[in-house]
């Protein structure tokens with residue numbers, strides 16, 4: 001198979017490409033605009049394979065998309081390109097509307113034109129796999145509640161609202177035009193090559209520098225954490241074996257409060273860097289004012305993908321978080337390169353306005 005992966009220079013997209021190149025005989029075309037979040041160094045050697053190609057293209061650019069479909073003749077699309085950071089969507093929603101909604105619409109139209117012109121066999125085999133988030137469901141009330149594939153949408157942030165819109169567009173293109181689509185909604189990912197604006201890499205890198213570890217509010221928000229390589233395996237299973245028109249929820253059965261996650265990272269750093277002048281690292285924890293509209297709890301019921309496709313996560317939270325911390329300690333060059341001027345500027349904008357809280 002030839003798979004067109006949008007957003008392949010991002011955190012999850014790069015893990016998907018590393019999986020395709022490292023564990024299958026398929027080819028991957030990485031289509032990415034290379035925003036601040038795109039980093040070709042995250043491909044970690046996969047880019048040297050003859051089965052890999054890169055196209056620097058914006059998913060809002062219809063002409064460029066049509067050219068890519070025409071030149072590469074993919075058998076499937078895995079659509080991960082998105083603006084993905086909730087805090088950025090609050091300070092500046094327009095890029096989220098542009099890429100997540102208009103970009104997905106433009107990609108759907110380009111894919112539909114290409115797919116309609118394929119011969120019958122290829123048209124039947126073609127897949128458009130849209131990668132989405134559990135944040136489209138809003139937050140859960142009861143401590144035992146779980147998001148299923150039929151939970152109604154109730155997004156809270158500009159990010160999750162734009163992802164919800166794109167999910168609706170994909171389902172409409174399937175119902176109206178017959179485009180063979182699949183949708184997956186996944187919980188919070190963590191692992192190697194995660195851009196350090198997100199909680200876990202932010203905490204690791206701040207702790208290494210002896211800087212405060214900012215926790216929103218009390219840190220009691222619950223997320224269901226999934227190791228990114230488990231997610232990449234799940235996505236590949238869905239695009240190759242999933243039933244057309246279906247939605248699959250993907251989760252790690254690892255519900256943790258943010259404060260527990262931060263304490264785990266601190267404990268690992270204490271163990272791996274016993275000489276660190278910042279140990280014990282949990283002394284660096286600083287509570288700051290919460291994000292507006294912050295959902296309290298997300299948790300996924302992943303029984304459908306387990307039952308129907310035989311996927312389940314291989315990493316526990318303990319094994320995955322250890323691998324993650326070790327990866328950041330072992331890859332200082334990757335870290336140094338992503339910590340560019342624009343990233344520093346963003347950190348200042350986001351955190352300088354937050355007051356310390358008790």
Ligand SMILES: NC(=O)c1ccc[n+]([C@@H]2O[C@H](COP(=O)([O-])OP(=O)(O)OC[C@H]3O[C@@H](n4cnc5c(N)ncnc54)[C@H](O)[C@@H]3O)[C@@H](O)[C@H]2O)c1
Pocket residue numbers: 006007008009010011012013031032033034035036037038039057058059060079080081082083084085099103131132133134163185186187188189190195
């Ligand atoms: N990170 C998570 O925990 C998580 C969980 C569930 C679902 N998701 C979804 O998975 C997908 C990937 O998330 P991620 O964390 O890897 O995101 P990311 O921000 O790390 O990467 C996004 C990638 O998309 C590219 N991109 C952005 N705008 C583009 C455009 N207009 N045209 C082409 N490329 C563009 C960026 O350059 C970047 O390489 C997103 O759709 C996100 O909504 C993420």
